[in-house]
Amino acid sequence: MRANTPRSAGRRRDRTPESSRGRGSSRRASESDEGRRTTGRSAPSGRRRLPFIPSLLRSLLPALLLGLAVFGSLGVVAVFRRQIGEFIFQREPHAASSGTLIAMRELAELETLGYVRKTVFPHDYLDPDLTMYSLVQELSDEGAPAETVLTDSEYRHYRAANLAGEVGLATRREQPAYVVVTTIVRFGYRIDEVLRWYDDTLGEDVPGEVATDSASTDASPGASGAREAVWETFPPATVLSVETEDVSRDSYHYGSIPLTADEWRQVSTFVEEFPADPIHYEQLLDESRVRAIDLLRRLSERR
Amino acid sequence: MRKSVLTGTIVVTVFLVASVFVVTPYLAQKPMPEATALRQQVEELGNLVTAEFEYRDVVHFGEETRLLGIRTGTQEILFSVHIIVTAGIDLTAGVELDRVDRRTREIFITVPEPVILRVSADEGSIDQYFAYEGFRGIDWLDVADEIENAKTRNRDDAIARGILEKSRVQGEAILSGVLQRSGYDRVHVRFRSAEGKELQG
Numbered sequence: 454m455r456a457n458t459p460r461s462a463g464r465r466r467d468r469t470p471e472s473s474r475g476r477g478s479s480r481r482a483s484e485s486d487e488g489r490r491t492t493g494r495s496a497p498s499g500r501r502r503l504p505f506i507p508s509l510l511r512s513l514l515p516a517l518l519l520g521l522a523v524f525g526s527l528g529v530v531a532v533f534r535r536q537i538g539e540f541i542f543q544r545e546p547h548a549a550s551s552g553t554l555i556a557m558r559e560l561a562e563l564e565t566l567g568y569v570r571k572t573v574f575p576h577d578y579l580d581p582d583l584t585m586y587s588l589v590q591e592l593s594d595e596g597a598p599a600e601t602v603l604t605d606s607e608y609r610h611y612r613a614a615n616l617a618g619e620v621g622l623a624t625r626r627e628q629p630a631y632v633v634v635t636t637i638v639r640f641g642y643r644i645d646e647v648l649r650w651y652d653d654t655l656g657e658d659v660p661g662e663v664a665t666d667s668a669s670t671d672a673s674p675g676a677s678g679a680r681e682a683v684w685e686t687f688p689p690a691t692v693l694s695v696e697t698e699d700v701s702r703d704s705y706h707y708g709s710i711p712l713t714a715d716e717w718r719q720v721s722t723f724v725e726e727f728p729a730d731p732i733h734y735e736q737l738l739d740e741s742r743v744r745a746i747d748l749l750r751r752l753s754e755r756r
Numbered sequence: 757m758r759k760s761v762l763t764g765t766i767v768v769t770v771f772l773v774a775s776v777f778v779v780t781p782y783l784a785q786k787p788m789p790e791a792t793a794l795r796q797q798v799e800e801l802g803n804l805v806t807a808e809f810e811y812r813d814v815v816h817f818g819e820e821t822r823l824l825g826i827r828t829g830t831q832e833i834l835f836s837v838h839i840i841v842t843a844g845i846d847l848t849a850g851v852e853l854d855r856v857d858r859r860t861r862e863i864f865i866t867v868p869e870p871v872i873l874r875v876s877a878d879e880g881s882i883d884q885y886f887a888y889e890g891f892r893g894i895d896w897l898d899v900a901d902e903i904e905n906a907k908t909r910n911r912d913d914a915i916a917r918g919i920l921e922k923s924r925v926q927g928e929a930i931l932s933g934v935l936q937r938s939g940y941d942r943v944h945v946r947f948r949s950a951e952g953k954e955l956q957g
Contacts, residue, residue, distance in 0.1 A: 557922070562804075
């Protein structure tokens with residue numbers, strides 16, 4: 454370090470006269486540079502020729518290093534955010550359950566149709582033109598129970614917003630806290646109803662039904678028409694069950710369900726009780742009846 | 757001046773680019789579903805439901821949360837729920853009328869053997885004893901995992917207790933009743949296993 458000191462000093466000395474000499478002295482300066490190059494000291498001459506690059510590098514280097522550090526850190530966080538999150542914030546779940554058999558039942562139901570409906574609670578019930586304030590105002594003005602004062606859509610909005618507020622979900626459509634509830638409605642027949650219809654309508658004698666050999670299957674048009682007329686009297690289908698589909702991480706793709714057991718019971722029961730939009734029961738019941746007739750015919754007729 | 761502006765620009769750019777990588781996954785985590793886009797569908801069924809076992813399960817779920825190893829909170833919930841195991845015959849899997857004797861009014865029918873049609877928790881039966889939500893709160897999906905375990909256990913228990921045999925006996929009685937009213941005096945119901953092998957009813 455000490456050996457370099459005179460050189461540095463010499464360089465500093467050279468610069469001052471050079472800058473004051475102007476254009477006329479530049480050639481002598483070049484010659485002087487050439488002389489230095491022969492002595493093997495090329496670095497100072499390089500700096501002189503390309504003065505911009507080192508100074509730019511020197512000024513950018515801290516920024517580049519800082520940027521690299523920041524970018525690198527964020528990159529590491531982005532890639533390993535889950536592991537970092539687990540290291541900082543750890544969860545230790547434990548669960549247990551035990552069950553006892555409480556009932557064994559014999560059933561006799563013919564399920565012919567299932568209707569699956571997904572409901573966004575409470576958003577499917579909230580009318581964007583209504584507010585809880587206006588509904589409460591209306592109720593206080595009337596001084597009567599909500600179900601008698603409000604229209605159907607107002608009542609559903611009122612009930613849904615109240616329940617959503619209680620369980621910590623959105624009370625307005627703009628808010629994002631929601632859950633998706635899947636409801637399954639099953640249509641069909643209780644077999645005792647079917648047997649009663651057989652007894653009432655067909656009785657002991659069932660023309661055309663037993664006759665299942667080839668000759669009788671090709672019965673006369675009159676017999677066939679009578680058989681068709683009998684099926685016309687087949688009773689309408691009924692709703693056998695309305696239930697909420699169980700959720701799991703594999704089947705539920707809408708984030709989390711921030712509810713306790715009791716809150717989930719309240720929400721699912723509400724959705725089962727109040728379909729968000731009217732289910733076209735008539736159409737589904739008709740379709741269910743047609744399928745029941747088809748199934749029973751297949752059982753009793755040789756194809 | 758120029759140097760500091762340049763440095764600032766680089767740092768801000770780097771930060772913004774990195775932020776996009778870090779923040780975007782979180783923004784995309786919970787998209788709001790449109791009600792109209794959700795599935796509504798009609799399923800064609802042909803199930804003869806013949807037996808049902810009902811279980812009452814007590815479910816406990818707890819979770820401890822720790823921040824850098826220091827316990828910061830506890831979530832805990834205890835409740836009971838009824839789980840229903842239903843068995844029956846899927847008539848859409850194929851019903852065969854093997855032999856029909858018009859003279860003796862006798863019929864032989866082969867149907868699929870009974871199966872477990874579904875195992876479901878009855879949400880309406882939930883009876884919650886307590887729930888400590890803590891700082892994080894309870895996610896029902898965590899609890900649902902344990903309910904799935906309970907469903908599997910109850911399904912196995914119902915099979916061990918003979919729900920399928922019960923379903924077979926009841927199914928035979930129902931089919932006989934329907935066919936006798938269709939005019940057959942003697943009805944022989946046979947059950948076909950899933951592999952196609954016929955079992956005596």
